[in-house]
Structures are given as C-alpha cells and as structure tokens.
Amino acid sequence: MLQLISLLMENKPGALMRVTGLLSARGYNIESLTVARTLDPELSRMSIVVDIEPSQRGQLIKQMNKLINVLQASDLTESPAVRRELVLLRVRATMQNRQAILKEAEIFGARAVDSSVEGFALEATGDPEKLDEFIGVMSAYGEIEVTRGGLVAVSLEAKKLKLAPPIQKEEGVLHNG
Amino acid sequence: MSGTLMNGAKIVLECLLREKVDCIFGYPGGVTLPLYDAMYDHSIRHILVRHEQNACFAAEGYARATGKVGVCCATSGPGATNLVTGLVDAMMDSIPVVAITGQVSTKLIGSDAFQEADTFGITRSCTKHNFLVKQLADLPQAIHEAFHIAATGRPGPVLVDIPKDVLQGQAHYQPVSAIHLPGYRVYTEGHAGQIRRAAQMIWDAKKPFVYAGGGILAAEASEELRAFVEAIDAPAVLTLMALGALPGSHPNFISMPGMHGSYAANLAMTECDLLIALGTRFDDRVTGRLSAFAPHAKVIHLDIDPAEISKNRNADLPIVGDAKRVLKKMIQALEETLEMRPKNAPARAAWRAQVAEWKREHPLEPEISADEIKPQHLVSEIDRLSGGEAIVASDVGQHQMWAAQLLRFNQPRLWINSGGLGSMGFGLPAAIGAQMARPDKLVFALVGDGGFQMSIPELATIANQGLPLKIVVMNNGHLGMVRQWQELFYNNRLSQVRLDSFPDVEKLAGAYGFTGRTVERPQELRAALEACVREPGPYLLNVRVSPFENVYPMVPAGAAINEMVLSAPQPVEVG
Ligand SMILES: Cc1ncc(C[n+]2csc(CCOP(=O)(O)OP(=O)(O)O)c2C)c(N)n1
Ligand SMILES: [Mg+2]
Numbered sequence: 001m002l003q004l005i006s007l008l009m010e011n012k013p014g015a016l017m018r019v020t021g022l023l024s025a026r027g028y029n030i031e032s033l034t035v036a037r038t039l040d041p042e043l044s045r046m047s048i049v050v051d052i053e054p055s056q057r058g059q060l061i062k063q064m065n066k067l068i069n070v071l072q073a074s075d076l077t078e079s080p081a082v083r084r085e086l087v088l089l090r091v092r093a094t095m096q097n098r099q100a101i102l103k104e105a106e107i108f109g110a111r112a113v114d115s116s117v118e119g120f121a122l123e124a125t126g127d128p129e130k131l132d133e134f135i136g137v138m139s140a141y142g143e144i145e146v147t148r149g150g151l152v153a154v155s156l157e158a159k160k161l162k163l164a165p166p167i168q169k170e171e172g173v174l175h176n177g
Numbered sequence: 178m179s180g181t182l183m184n185g186a187k188i189v190l191e192c193l194l195r196e197k198v199d200c201i202f203g204y205p206g207g208v209t210l211p212l213y214d215a216m217y218d219h220s221i222r223h224i225l226v227r228h229e230q231n232a233c234f235a236a237e238g239y240a241r242a243t244g245k246v247g248v249c250c251a252t253s254g255p256g257a258t259n260l261v262t263g264l265v266d267a268m269m270d271s272i273p274v275v276a277i278t279g280q281v282s283t284k285l286i287g288s289d290a291f292q293e294a295d296t297f298g299i300t301r302s303c304t305k306h307n308f309l310v311k312q313l314a315d316l317p318q319a320i321h322e323a324f325h326i327a328a329t330g331r332p333g334p335v336l337v338d339i340p341k342d343v344l345q346g347q348a349h350y351q352p353v354s355a356i357h358l359p360g361y362r363v364y365t366e367g368h369a370g371q372i373r374r375a376a377q378m379i380w381d382a383k384k385p386f387v388y389a390g391g392g393i394l395a396a397e398a399s400e401e402l403r404a405f406v407e408a409i410d411a412p413a414v415l416t417l418m419a420l421g422a423l424p425g426s427h428p429n430f431i432s433m434p435g436m437h438g439s440y441a442a443n444l445a446m447t448e449c450d451l452l453i454a455l456g457t458r459f460d461d462r463v464t465g466r467l468s469a470f471a472p473h474a475k476v477i478h479l480d481i482d483p484a485e486i487s488k489n490r491n492a493d494l495p496i497v498g499d500a501k502r503v504l505k506k507m508i509q510a511l512e513e514t515l516e517m518r519p520k521n522a523p524a525r526a527a528w529r530a531q532v533a534e535w536k537r538e539h540p541l542e543p544e545i546s547a548d549e550i551k552p553q554h555l556v557s558e559i560d561r562l563s564g565g566e567a568i569v570a571s572d573v574g575q576h577q578m579w580a581a582q583l584l585r586f587n588q589p590r591l592w593i594n595s596g597g598l599g600s601m602g603f604g605l606p607a608a609i610g611a612q613m614a615r616p617d618k619l620v621f622a623l624v625g626d627g628g629f630q631m632s633i634p635e636l637a638t639i640a641n642q643g644l645p646l647k648i649v650v651m652n653n654g655h656l657g658m659v660r661q662w663q664e665l666f667y668n669n670r671l672s673q674v675r676l677d678s679f680p681d682v683e684k685l686a687g688a689y690g691f692t693g694r695t696v697e698r699p700q701e702l703r704a705a706l707e708a709c710v711r712e713p714g715p716y717l718l719n720v721r722v723s724p725f726e727n728v729y730p731m732v733p734a735g736a737a738i739n740e741m742v743l744s745a746p747q748p749v750e751v752g
Contacts, residue, residue: 010360013309014297021301062484068306068326071360166357169195169321 007046008072015069032150080156086149092142093119108134180349186215192320202232206252208279211344227634231606233263238610241593246273253279254292264303264334269597273332282342296338305333313346317353330363331482367498376510380517383524385411386449391418392456399589401504412532414442420592425585435463436732437578440539445532447739454478456500459489469737541582552722556583567619572604572628575657578728602631612644626652640689648717654724661727686717693717
C-alpha cells in the first residue's frame with residue numbers, strides 16, 4: 001500500500017540521503033518525494049509516498065524518528081491532511097481542438113502557462129486521483145508530455161513538536177538532559 | 178579574538194582530551210599527516226595497529242571492556258573503507274565508538290582525487306550518525322556531538338570525516354560550552370503507568386521468565402537486573418551479548434538461549450506465560466522461527482530504542498527507557514505491590530522446579546576424552562583458570578558458541594564477542610583493545626584457526642605494545658562452524674572448509690619475539706594453559722582439538738527453538 005509520510009528535518013547536507021537510505025536499505029520503492037525549506041531556513045519539510053506493507057508502517061516512522069537530523073516524522077496516510085500535487089503538461093493541439101482543450105482544462109482548474117502553434121503547456125494542482133483523470137482526458141486530445149511534482153501534504157492536526165534541549169558542556173564530559 | 182591559535186589537528190586532540198580519551202587506535206596516511214604531527218608530542222596515547230579494520234575492532238574491545246567510547250582513526254580512501262566492517266560490527270552490537278577519518282582537501286572533494294572515497298556516503302548506513310566537517314569553525318562541535326551520540330541512548334559508532342585543509346587550518350580554539358541536537362531525543366525514564374502495569378503483570382504470571390540482552394550492559398544495569406530477578410525469583414537467560422550481566426553462578430541464571438542455547442533455556446522460553454525482555458531485540462538467532470516463539474507468553478519489552486519495540490515480536494506492554502532507571506522503578510513498584518506475591522507463589526515454585534528439572538535432564542557439560550582434546554574440554558580449562566574473573570575476547574565460529582555455553586563470568590564486560598555481525602577476525606584486535614583498557618586484567622583471546630589467520634598481523638601490535646595477551650587458538654583444522662552446517666545440511670560435502678598449512682606457532686610467535694606452543698594431548702592441556710597464563714608477556718597457545726566436533730544443542734535454521742537437535746549426528750525431522 002502507499003504510505004504518506006511528512007518529515008520535518010534539519011536542512012543539512014546528507015539529511016536527504018539518510019532518509020532515502022533507510023528506504024532503500026529495506027527495499028521500499030519511493031513513489032514520490034518532495035522537499036523544500038520551511039519558513040525557518042534551517043529546516044526542511046519533506047513529503048514522501050512510499051510503497052510498503054501496512055504492518056511495516058509504524059516501524060518505518062520509528063526508524064525515521066531515530067535519524068538525528070529528523071525532528072519529526074508523521075504518518076499522514078490515514079490522518080486528516082490536505083494532499084496536493086502539481087502537474088505540468090504539454091499537449092499537442094490542432095487548430096480545430098484548441099478551444100476544446102482550454103475548456104476541458106478549465107473544468108479541472110488548470111491554467112495555460114504557455115501557448116504556441118503546436119499546442120499548450122498547462123498547469124494543474126489537485127489531489128493525485130483528480131490529476132490522473134486530467135492527464136487521461138488530455139491524452140485524448142493529442143500527444144502529451146507530463147511532469148508531476150510529487151505529493152505535498154500538510155497535516156490538519158496540530159502535532160506537538162518535541163525537541164531535545166541543548167546540552168551544557170561542563171568541565172569534563174557532556175551531560176545528558 | 179580570544180582562544181588559543183592552533184590548527185584543526187590540535188583542536189581535534191583538545192576535544193578528545195575534553196572527552197577524556199586516553200588512547201586512540203589508528204593508522205596514519207597522507208591526509209591525516211597534520212593529525213599525526215599533532216600527536217607527536219601530545220599526551221594522548223596512540224596505538225599503531227597493522228590494519229584499520231583492527232583499529233575499529235580494538236576500539237570496540239576497549240569500549241566493550243569499559244563502557245567508555247572507543248576511538249579509532251584512519252586516513253582517507255583505503256584507510257576509511259578498511260574501517261567499514263568494524264563500524265558495522267559496532268552498529269549491530271550497539272557499541273560506542275568514534276571514528277576519525279581524514280578526507281582529501283575540501284577543494285578536491287568530488288574530483289576523484291588521490292585516495293578520495295565518499296566516506297560520508299559509504300558509512301552512512303554503518304554508523305549511528307556521521308559528519309563531514311567542511312569548515313574548521315564546525316570542528317569542535319562535531320567532535321563533541323559525535324561523542325555524545327555514540328555514548329548516549331542506544332550507543333553506536335559515529336564517524337567524523339575531516340578534510341586535510343580543515344586539519345591544517347588555523348583558528349582560535351574556544352572550548353564548546355553546549356551542543357544542541359534538537360532531533361536527538363532519548364527517553365530514559367520509562368512511563369510510570371506502564372511500570373505499574375508491568376508489576377501487575379509480573380505478579381499475575383504463573384511462569385514468568387526474564388530474557389535480558391546487551392542493553393543491560395550499555396545501561397550499566399547489572400546490579401539492578403540481579404535485584405529484579407531476585408525480587409521476582411524467575412528463571413533468566415542472558416543473550417550472547419549480555420553474558421556476565423548476571424553472575425554465571427547465579428541460581429536463577431540458566432544459560433544463553435537460541436540457536437546454540439541450552440535445552441532448559443529454550444524450553445523455558447517456549448513454555449513461559451510472561452516473557453520479560455530487557456534491553457534486547459528478539460534477534461533471529463534467539464527466537465528461531467518467530468511464529469512459534471514463546472507462543473503462550475505475554476511480552477513486557479523494555480528498551481531505550483523505541484524502534485526495537487514490537488519490531489519482531491509484538492509487545493503487550495512496551496516500556497521505553499534506560500534499563501538501569503526503569504529496573505529501579507520496577508523493583509520499587511514490585512515492593513509496593515508485595516501483597517500480590519503469594520497469589521501465584523505455588524505455581525511459580527512449580528515452574529522453577531520444572532526449569533531446574535530441564536537443566537538436570539540436559540545440562541551443558543564439557544565432554545572430555547583421554548585420546549584427543551575436545552573443544553569443550555579446552556573451554557572448561559580456560560574457565561577453571563579464569564574463575565569467572567578473566568576477560569575472554571572471542572572470535573566467531575564454533576569456539577565462540579562453546580565458550581558462550583561453558584564459560585562463567587562473575588561480572589559484565591568480561592565476555593567480549595562479535596554478536597550481531599559475527600565478524601571473523603574480531604577476537605584478537607578486540608583483546609588488544611580490552612587489554613589496553615584493563616591492563617590489570619588477565620585477557621584471553623580465544624580464537625579459531627580461521628579467524629586467527631584473519632588477524633595475524635596484529636601479533637606485531639601485541640609484541641610492539643608488550644601486551645601480555647593469552648592467545649589461545651582452538652585449532653580444529655577447519656572453518657568449523659561452516660563445516661558443521663555442511664555436515665548437517667549439505668550431506669557432509671565439505672567444500673572449502675579445510676584449513677591446511679596452519680603456521681608453526683613456535684616459529685610464528687618466535688618471529689615476533691614471544692612464546693608459542695602447540696598442545697595436542699588432553700593430559701598436557703592443563704599444564705600448557707597454566708604455563709601460558711604464568712608467562713609475564715604475550716603467549717600463543719595452539720590447541721589441536723578434535724576436528725569433527727559439532728556444537729549442540731542446535732536449532733536448525735527455520736525451526737522453532739524447542740525443536741532442538743541435542744546431539745544426534747543427523748538432524749532430526751522438524752515439524
Ligand atoms: C569475515 C567473515 N567471513 C566469513 C564468515 C562465515 N563464518 C562463520 S564461522 C566460520 C568458520 C570459522 O572458523 P574458525 O575461525 O576456525 O572457527 P571454528 O568455527 O572452527 O571454531 C566462517 C567462515 C564470518 N563469520 N566472518
Ligand atoms: Mg576452526
């Protein structure tokens with residue numbers, strides 16, 4: 001099944017490798033992965049969709065939480081969350097079907113971001129199923145080329161972020177908490 | 178600018194001093210020249226090993242013998258890649274090690290420079306965490322963070338990769354006053370409600386059973402374990418990692434469980450109605466076929482690593498915490514509910530009697546013959562000399578299993594072995610690390626004729642450092658453990674398991690300037706071992722043992738742990 005994971009992590013070199021390494025070490029395939037900085041430039045937010053046995057979901061979240069660079073790993077698969085994906089699509093149009101394509105795009109809330117005699121570049125956002133439909137419909141009009149951005153998600157539940165406090169270094173060794 | 182002006186290499190050593198490091202195991206090279214130059218007149222002792230893999234194993238031996246962080250050091254490229262087996266070994270057994278590696282200069286990184294390897298990438302999965310320090314300003318922080326991560330929570334190896342220009346750069350060194358790792362949360366206390374419920378479950382049980390692992394050692398919780406076991410008066414097993422966490426002579430202690438565990442341990446584990454798992458991870462070598470493991474038991478699982486809870490076996494009552502602190506609280510909770518103790522007392526007495534009966538039926542006993550030295554005989558003679566007090570660092574194979582079955586340890590941190598990874602070649606360098614850490618102790622390196630030959634170069638280190646190690650080779654002329662599997666499961670088609678051309682140990686040890694000797698006759702064994710121990714310096718004793726002995730009991734791969742082969746030359750039908 002597909003599991004949706006949201007990660008808040010330190011924006012550091014190698015942090016992404018640690019996350020993907022956890023997945024590849026277990027032979028899980030990543031369906032999509034998006035990552036970008038948060039408001040705090042020292043942190044990034046990552047959304048991952050991974051194909052996994054349902055029984056392994058809890059274990060994977062725990063393993064991710066164990067990574068030193070990960071501040072919080074949450075399983076959004078079944079919890080209230082908004083999920084969106086961006087799709088950029090180029091469709092070849094004829095003089096005859098140009099209008100129909102634009103009309104159809106409008107139904108899906110897509111916008112034309114480029115137009116030429118060959119056709120259009122369209123941009124759409126939505127939940128992935130809706131976008132599947134959109135892509136299906138567009139392919140009926142002519143040759144298409146598609147780039148999907150991967151799922152991004154935001155949880156609708158406020159989850160308390162538990163962080164480790166700084167550790168003072170005294171004379172000798174460091175003291176834990 | 179305040180602080181003393183010094184180069185990165187000196188800063189590394191200053192940070193190590195602050196971490197109370199007294200000894201580093203390492204091997205120099207091009208990019209670590211600045212570091213070795215700084216060591217030239219520094220108080221920290223450096224032990225020059227003969228291969229970087231052994232630097233890491235020795236650091237592990239040091240850490241396993243003391244609980245302190247072991248430190249190893251290697252150059253870039255081949256030096257760093259040679260550390261990998263040791264790092265994985267430390268990772269699997271949760272041993273605190275800090276590895277410092279040199280890297281090519283920052284401006285050369287990514288250019289396939291001479292002796293460049295992606296150490297940061299290669300060691301990502303073999304460490305608890307790793308650092309590539311590209312700026313001198315970040316160096317002290319990284320070193321202290323590495324020590325903190327290695328030593329706290331579930332311990333493990335941490336690597337710090339430092340480019341040559343960072344080691345050479347000059348900075349005003351100011352001691353770090355605090356470190357901050359916001360994502361590194363360690364839960365030590367244990368949930369009070371869960372601890373109370375645990376006490377309840379323990380008194381409710383008719384056949385309670387304690388299964389304790391390496392986490393007890395990591396938490397220095399042996400005293401608490403003992404008090405806990407005595408408070409509930411339950412039979413207890415210690416995993417391969419935890420031998421010594423209870424004294425070997427403790428009346429509640431059965432033996433190691435699992436693939437080569439005793440009859441009583443495996444039967445009791447199968448029959449218990451409450452399994453109290455403490456700092457242990459339900460390794461497949463312990464559980465056998467998981468679906469048939471402890472089928473009647475409710476499980477209490479205490480571990481500091483939340484990811485271990487319910488990973489292999491579902492925990493009915495999980496407790497995340499430090500074993501020492503939680504066990505103290507558990508003992509307290511048991512005392513507060515002492516009125517519940519009589520409830521199941523008769524059933525529990527019957528249970529203890531049953532386990533004692535199983536112990537009597539099939540005890541772990543050394544076999545002794547007048548014609549040849551049985552491997553078990555050798556182990557029992559080492560045990561006699563040690564009296565439960567010596568450190569025994571073992572290699573991997575049959576000898577390791579016989580040692581785990583038959584040696585008795587009065588204290589933790591005397592038994593040193595590669596459990597999770599099972600790395601041949603571990604025993605000798607680990608013994609070096611242990612002897613460095615505990616110069617006062619009698620230290621045996623008990624190794625097979627196979628594993629010994631993987632670490633022969635370290636004989637030079639031993640001679641060089643004048644370490645009075647007692648190297649005992651259990652020489653069965655074979656890669657014994659593999660031979661055993663070929664005999665039992667591959668129709669005795671012995672393929673590539675004979676170890677001919679074993680060197681003459683008198684000449685070998687002599688070449689390094691110490692004594693070596695071979696014994697073959699059982700009548701000579703005791704005196705030979707005594708002479709070995711009496712020798713003030715190192716000693717290499719090659720003991721020729723019967724070549725075709727198998728380790729029993731044995732749980733075949735895929736079988737349940739109560740489906741043991743006790744001694745039959747052929748495996749019994751399992752089902
Ligand atoms: C580095 C490494 N290579 C291979 C193995 C597989 N292996 C496990 S036990 C064993 C035989 C060890 O032979 P020896 O050191 O003579 O010990 P014995 O079993 O005879 O006591 C081998 C090859 C291993 N554990 N580690
Ligand atoms: Mg052998």
